[in-house]
Amino acid sequence: MEPTMAVVMCMYLELGQVELTGKVAIELGAGTGLVGIVAALLGAKKVTITDREPALGFLAANVKENIPPDQLGAVEVSELTWGQGLERYPTGGFDIVLGADIVYLEDTFPSLLQTMEHLSSESSVVLLACKIRYERDTNFLSMLKQRFTVHEVHYDKERDIHIYKAVKLPARRDL
Template identity: 60%
Template sequence: MALVPYEDTALWGLQKLHKSSSVYRFANHTIQITQNWKQLGVAAVVWDAAVVLCTFLEMGSIDLRGRLVIELGAGTGLLGIVAALLGAHVTITDRKAALDLLELNVQANLPADLQPRTTVKELTWGQGLAGFPPGAYDFILGADIVYLEETFADLLLTLEHLSSDHTVILLSCRLRYERDQKFLKMLQGRFSVHEVFYDPSNDVHIFKAQRNGWKGDL
């Protein structure tokens, strides 16, 4: 699943993660996200990295209208929902256990006319990739999906399968541990990687990655 695991008693500031819902305002819409920490843990709460990437997308430097977008490790689905509200055709993915909550949030927060442009689909990195068209996506989004070193190779394989020369990958994360830096080095071995945004209040970085040799703009 996406996101970094924490113990229940780790930090008092994480109490907000245990609430049954959280409310956000993006793309002129109020978005109420249902959370379920007790049942699903880290995959069922909204993390700062997702909020920061939503804010970055809303800033408007990227035009998502009509673009094909896929979100990896979507968790509650906030990021994919915002991408759809900004005009994208979005495939929102996570592992099977997260899909019911993910679908619930998508249905509850997208207007009826936008729901046909949004698909919730199971994806475990490195598996079943034939079910996803290779290189078909304009943008690949991921928020706090870099945390388990044993998933790094499968995540890179998935990114390579889903991307083409024109694809922009946007990864939002905190750099908490040495292994996070290790993943960035692995990513740099296969893609051109640049930091495009940093939120100091949340200590969240956004990295843009594209296939090596691509010189296009965001």
């Protein structure tokens, strides 16, 4: 993971554009866990910080090191491989879904989208920090726009990092 994207996401969260106080958040593909840790420190009442199994030990140590003891109960480190074992997470159970530098492997796009859809409700906010480097990045945004309303909410020109806010489209009520 490129820490710069996580840093830009954290700076965006610190601007207070997204209400975190009392919210239930999840970070996908957390790497260091920085974004989830900052979300907890900024007032989210429950934060689930996820990554694949090999990253969990480092992630748990980072959380323990950076979250005050009285807030540790609000942060959970959890194994999540996109598209797998989603039943362990409540459907539409998160107010905020966070991802920094998780859009890069084209093979994972369908399972990443499936995971984002599962975790979010129509009132959830999905925030993604990414660089638009290749056609595949644009392709992912196109896929995302089929299921979510997507807006660019921040652009860090110096680092060429975009932050997108996505909100799930209402389920189609086909007659």
